[in-house]
Amino acid sequence: MVTLAVTGHRDLTDQTAELVRAELRKLLATRAADGPLVGLSCLAAGADTIFAEELVDAGGELVVVFPARGYRENRGHAAHAPSFDRLVRAAVEVQELHFSEVSQEAYQAANEVLLARADVVVAVWDGRPPAGPGGTGELVQRSRAAGVEVVRVWPEGAARTGGQGG
Template sequence: MTRIAVTGHRNLSPRTTVLIDTAVREALRPYAPDIVGISCLASGADQIFASAVIDLGGVLEAVVPARQYGEASFRELLARAVTVRRLPYDLPSPAAYAAANEVMLASADVLVAIWDGLPAQGIGGTAEAVADAVRREMPVHIVWPPGAARLDTT
């Protein structure tokens, strides 16, 4: 089985969500059904990836960055995970996300990055996870189809 971790943006437009879902399934199809998807199950990219892994016949492993983390859609996917690793942070934070990235990358063969290619806005983000994977000489599949856009959260 190929172990595939995911990193990606949370704030996706509705149109981008559809584009990303199609592109992620296309990227994962060559590995199916022998996929172990590793995800923090955050809203947006992580949940799109997790649903695709399950739909393609793979299994899901969850890395929970903090005790107070996740919403209803997170809990639904968490219940479908075959393995759950909980990190010792109380609250979600850049440090918790960086630690979660480390756990995922340490146990993965491949990284799928649902990423617009922009620089990191701080530790624990998508760009940092990609840079860490590159340093490890891990294959990285960047998924950002034409027309994709992040929502402006400012």
């Protein structure tokens, strides 16, 4: 069994989301050849959700880690609520951290859970230095420092919309 944790940007362009989806599909198929897959995701819009959808479609077991109570409502997930809700129902485990609201501290704690359980961190990441604690770049740095394999997914032509996005 291989446990993969995802970290990635939320602000992917529509074209990038499709490029990333195709790359994740290939990555998951390759990893599934080594045995059953377990995937960890916080289900944020963008990379986290795309990874979770592809994992479930590939027959992997999804573990959801919510950084705070009321995560769905507090993060304004209305735009991707159907996917979010479907993935929560598909999850074999849902872990909700004790924080009362989403914050950098909550994201850092969620990243600790991901890192502690992961054999591989899948980073949908543009390669830029960390913008702050709890984000994609920071988890990549921490994973590498801990000796956890990091697989970067950033296809040719990928771009961000310029909004905030992990």
